[in-house]
Amino acid sequence: MKHEIRDNLLAALREGRDPWPGILGFSDTVIPQLERALIAGHDVVLLGERGQGKTRLLRALAGLLDEWAPVIEGSEIGEHPYEPIAPASVRRAAELGDDLPVTWVHRSLRYTEKLATPDTAVADLIGDVDPVKVAEGRSLGDPETIHFGLVPRAHRGIVAINELPDLAERIQVALLNVMEERDIQVRGYTLRLPLDVLLVASANPEDYTNRGRIITPLKDRFGAEVRTHYPLELAAEIDLIGQEAELAAEVPRHLLEVVARFTRHLRESSAIDQGSGVSARFSVAAAETVAAAALRRAALVGEDRAYARPVDLESVPTVLRGKLEFAAGEEGREDDVLEHLLRRATADTARFALRGVDLDEMASEVSTRPVRTGERIAARDVVAALPQVAALTAIADKLGAAGTEDPGPMASAAELALEYLFLTRKLAKDESDDGDTVSYG
Numbered sequence: 001m002k003h004e005i006r007d008n009l010l011a012a013l014r015e016g017r018d019p020w021p022g023i024l025g026f027s028d029t030v031i032p033q034l035e036r037a038l039i040a041g042h043d044v045v046l047l048g049e050r051g052q053g054k055t056r057l058l059r060a061l062a063g064l065l066d067e068w069a070p071v072i073e074g075s076e077i078g079e080h081p082y083e084p085i086a087p088a089s090v091r092r093a094a095e096l097g098d099d100l101p102v103t104w105v106h107r108s109l110r111y112t113e114k115l116a117t118p119d120t121a122v123a124d125l126i127g128d129v130d131p132v133k134v135a136e137g138r139s140l141g142d143p144e145t146i147h148f149g150l151v152p153r154a155h156r157g158i159v160a161i162n163e164l165p166d167l168a169e170r171i172q173v174a175l176l177n178v179m180e181e182r183d184i185q186v187r188g189y190t191l192r193l194p195l196d197v198l199l200v201a202s203a204n205p206e207d208y209t210n211r212g213r214i215i216t217p218l219k220d221r222f223g224a225e226v227r228t229h230y231p232l233e234l235a236a237e238i239d240l241i242g243q244e245a246e247l248a249a250e251v252p253r254h255l256l257e258v259v260a261r262f263t264r265h266l267r268e269s270s271a272i273d274q275g276s277g278v279s280a281r282f283s284v285a286a287a288e289t290v291a292a293a294a295l296r297r298a299a300l301v302g303e304d305r306a307y308a309r310p311v312d313l314e315s316v317p318t319v320l321r322g323k324l325e326f327a328a329g330e331e332g333r334e335d336d337v338l339e340h341l342l343r344r345a346t347a348d349t350a351r352f353a354l355r356g357v358d359l360d361e362m363a364s365e366v367s368t369r370p371v372r373t374g375e376r377i378a379a380r381d382v383v384a385a386l387p388q389v390a391a392l393t394a395i396a397d398k399l400g401a402a403g404t405e406d407p408g409p410m411a412s413a414a415e416l417a418l419e420y421l422f423l424t425r426k427l428a429k430d431e432s433d434d435g436d437t438v439s440y441g
Contacts, residue, residue: 001065001156001157001197001198002038002041002196002198003041004064004065005038005065005198006038006039008064008065008066009038009064010039013035019035019060019063020057020060021060021063022056022060022243023053023056023057023060024053024231024236024239024240024243025229025230025231025232025233025236025237025240026053029229029232030057030226030227030228033224033226034046034057034224034226037223037226038061038064040223041223042222042223042224043179043199043200043221043223043224044198044200044201044222044223044224044225044226045164045202045214045219045222045225045226046058046202046203046226046227047202047204047227048204048205048227048228049205049228049230049276049277050204050276050277050279051277051278051279051280051281051282052228052229052230052277052279052280053228053280054202054228055113055160055162057228058113058160058162058200058202059111059113059160061111061158061160061198061200062107062108062110062158063107065107065111065157066107067106068104068106068107069107069110069156070103070104071102071104071105071156072084072100072102072103073101073102073103074101075088075089076088076148076152076153077148077153077193078105078110078154078156078157079155079156080156081093081100081102085155085193085194085195086148086193110154110157110158111160112150112153112154112157112160113160113161113162114159114160114162115162115163116163116164116165116166116167117166118166118168120167120168120171121171122149122170122171123147123149124150125149125150125171125174126149126151126152126174126178126184126185126186127147127148127152127184127186128147128149128186129145129146129186130145148184151175151178151184151195151199152184155193155195155196156196156197157197157198158197158198158200159198159199159200160200160201160202161199161200162201162202163202163203164203165204165213165214166212167212169212169213169215172214172215172218175199175218175221176221178195178199179199179218179221179222180221199222230267230277230278230280231280234257234260234261234264237260237263237280237283238253238256238257240280240283240284241256241260241283241284241287242256244284245284245287245288245291246288247287247288247291248288248291248294248295248306249291249294249295249298249306249307249308250291250294250306250308250408251287251290251291251308252307252308252399252400252409252412253400254349254350254353254399254412254413254416255287255290255308255309255312255313255412256287257349258310258313258342258345258346258349259283259290259313259316259345260283261344261345261348261349262286262316262341262342262345263278263280263282263283263286265341265344265345266282269337270327271327271330271333271337272324272325272327272337273325273326276325278324279323281323282320282323282324285320286320289316289319289320290308290312290315290316291306291308291312292315293308293312293314293315293375294306294307294309297309297311297312297376300375300376301376301378302378303379303380303408305406305408306408307379307409307412308412309373309379309382309408309411309412309415310346310412310415310416310419311373311374311375311415313346316342317335317338317339317342318335321338324338343423346416346419346420346423349416350416350419350420350423351420353399353416354394354395354398354416354417356394357395357398357417358391358394359391359417359420359421359426360426361390361391362387362389362391362421363421363426363427365387365389366387366418366421366427366440366441367427367441368441369385370439370440370441371385371386371387371414371439371440371441372385372432372438372439373411373418373438373440374432374438378407379406379407379410379411379412380407380411382407382411382415383407383410383414386414392410392414395413395414395417396409396410398413399412399413399416400413401413418440421440422440427440427441428440428441
C-alpha cells in the first residue's frame with residue numbers, strides 16, 4: 001500500500017499534477033517534507049497548533065490511493081483476493097479457490113479517521129472478543145471470535161488519528177506492535193496479521209499542551225515528524241479565507257485582506273496567548289461574520305444586493321472574541337486590544353491598496369461637507385454624498401469598484417478611503433445622535 005502511494009505521488013509530480021488540491025500555504029515548506037516521508041514509506045505525525053490545516057492535509061492523503069481496489073467480498077479487513085490474512089478469509093480462499101467472491105472499494109473507503117478521546121479503548125483501535133460469535137457456538141480459542149478494531153479494518157488503507165496525545169498512554173502502547181511488528185494482540189490471542197497500513201497522526205506541540213503526550217516508544221516508531229504552520233504569506237491567508245468561507249453576501253478582496261491582516265496581527269500580539277494559537281478558522285469565521293453583517297444591513301435599509309463595507313468589520317471583535325485566549329494580565333483590556341488591532345489591519349490594508357492615490361483633495365472636501373456612513377445608511381446614499389473629486393476614480397480603479405452601476409462597490413471603496421483618512425488623523429469621525437451612523441468631517 002505504501003508502494004501504491006509512492007507510485008501515485010511520483011506519477012503526479014512527473015506529470016505536473018497537484019497531488020494536494022485545496023492545500024494552501026504549504027507548497028514550499030510542509031508539502032516537500034511530507035512528500036519525502038511518503039516516498040520513504042514512513043508513518044507520519046503532523047505537529048502544529050490548532051487551525052493549521054493538519055486534518056485537511058491528512059484527508060488529502062486518500063487522493064494518493066488507487067481509485068478502486070479489489071477486496072474479498074465479505075472480508076472484515078479489506079483483504080486482497082490473492083493475499084488473504086485473516087483466518088476466516090484464508091479458510092474461504094482454500095475452500096472456494098477461483099470462485100472466491102471479489103468486490104471493489106473506492107479509495108475514499110480506504111481512509112479511516114479517529115479523533116483521539118480519553119475514553120477510547122483498546123477494543124476500539126485493535127479489537128476484542130465478540131460475545132455474539134461465542135454465543136453462536138464457537139469456542140473462545142477460535143481466532144474467528146475476534147471482532148477487529150479500527151486499525152485492522154483499515155488494512156490496505158490509511159489510518160489517521162487526530163490529536164494523538166489525547167489517547168491515554170496505555171492505549172498508545174497498544175499501537176506499538178501494529179506499527180513495528182504489524183501484528184495485533186487481543187485478550188491472549190496473538191494473530192500474525194501482516195497488516196498493510198499507513199498510520200498518520202496529528203498532535204499539538206508538547207511544549208504547551210497539558211492534556212497528554214505521545215509516549216516515547218510510539219514517537220520513535222513514526223518515521224517522520226512534520227511541523228505545520230499558519231500561512232506565511234498574506235496572499236495565502238486571503239486565498240484560504242476565500243476558499244473555506246461560506247459567505248452570505250459578497251465581500252470584496254480588500255475587506256478579506258483586512259480580516260487576514262487582523263488575524264496575523266493577533267498572532268503577533270503579546271496580549272494574545274500564542275500557545276493556544278489563532279486558528280485559520282478565526283479568519284474564516286470573521287469573513288463569514290462580515291458577510292452576515294452586510295446581509296443584515298441590506299435588509300435593514302432595503303438594498304436588493306448585499307455588498308460588504310468597512311462598517312461591517314465592527315461586528316468581528318464582539319462576535320469572535322470568545323475564539324481567542326488572552327494572555328494573563330489582559331483582563332478588562334480585551335475589547336481595546338481587538339479594536340486597536342482591527343484599526344491597524346484596516347490602515348495597513350488601505351495604505352497598501354491606495355498607495356499612489358492623492359487623498360488630500362478628498363479630505364479637504366469632506367471636512368467641509370461631511371459624509372454620513374454607517375449601518376443604517378444605504379450604499380446609494382453614501383455614493384450620492386461623496387465629493388466629486390479626481391481621487392474617486394483612482395479609488396474605484398484600485399479597489400475594483402469601477403465599471404458597475406451597483407453603488408455597493410463604490411460605497412465600500414469610498415468608506416475604506418474615509419476610514420484611512422480618519423485613522424491617519426486627516427479627518428474626524430463622530431457618532432450621530434441615533435448611535436447607528438457616523439459622520440466624517
